[in-house]
Amino acid sequence: MWQLYQFPLCAFSRKLRLLMSEKGIGYELWRENPWEGRDDFLAMNPAGRTPVVHDPERGVTLCDSRAICEYFEETVDRTPLINGTAANRAEIRRLVALFDENFFGDVTGPLMHERMKKRLVMRQSPDSRILREAMRLAHEHLYYIDYLVDHRPWLAGATMTLADLAAAAQISVADYLGGIDWKSHEQAQGWYSTMKSRPSFRPLLSERMEVIQPPSHYSEVDA
Secondary structure (H helix, E strand, O other), X not given: OEEEEEOXXXXXXXHHHHHHHHOOOOEEEEEXXXXXXOHHHHHHOOOOOOOEXXXXXXXXXXXXXXXXXXXXXXXXXXXXXXXXXXXXXXXXXXXXXXXXXXXXXXXXXXXXXXXXXXXXXXXXXXXXXXXHHHHHXXXXXHHHHHHHHHHOOOOOOOOOOHHHHHHHHHHHXXXXXXXXXXXXXXXXXXXHHHHHOOHHHHHHHHOOOOOOOOOOOOOOOOO
């Protein structure tokens, strides 16, 4: 069985966990705090980032969430999540990159640094200016999701795809850290509630990061 090295607020691990659950791929969770720089973990992934998946029976180790998702998409036929025409697949990959890079850089990354890493690792107080800017940029990304949902059943087209998983994974971490204000984002909130109601999402909503507690609405499917 695959061993998935991750920590509760790693959005990229959450994306991978959603994909593996949707495809019915069994895995065991192994807690890894990448900021600790553990030697055995660095031997698996010199970049020192989660997620990493390892199959000890086959001696296979895979790193980088996008590379791992593509691997499972190519090797597991069930529930294709990068599908459709070449143009459709390009659109899915474009949106995955948008949320993995832009949303993380604008919103999830700063929130994690200020509200998680500073508290747990650096023992410092968060910078309110950085938090306000991350929340402002979150609105801009949610407006774009509003637009997509207004024009498509799902973010990339007619069916749920890896783009939806990537976006929901980033939003779930930002929401846990109190960085999402859903006011005036009815379309995005409706889409996210649909994602939260999926069986693959339930384990994410039940997990907690030590010391840091999410807002009361975090686990509510309709909130």
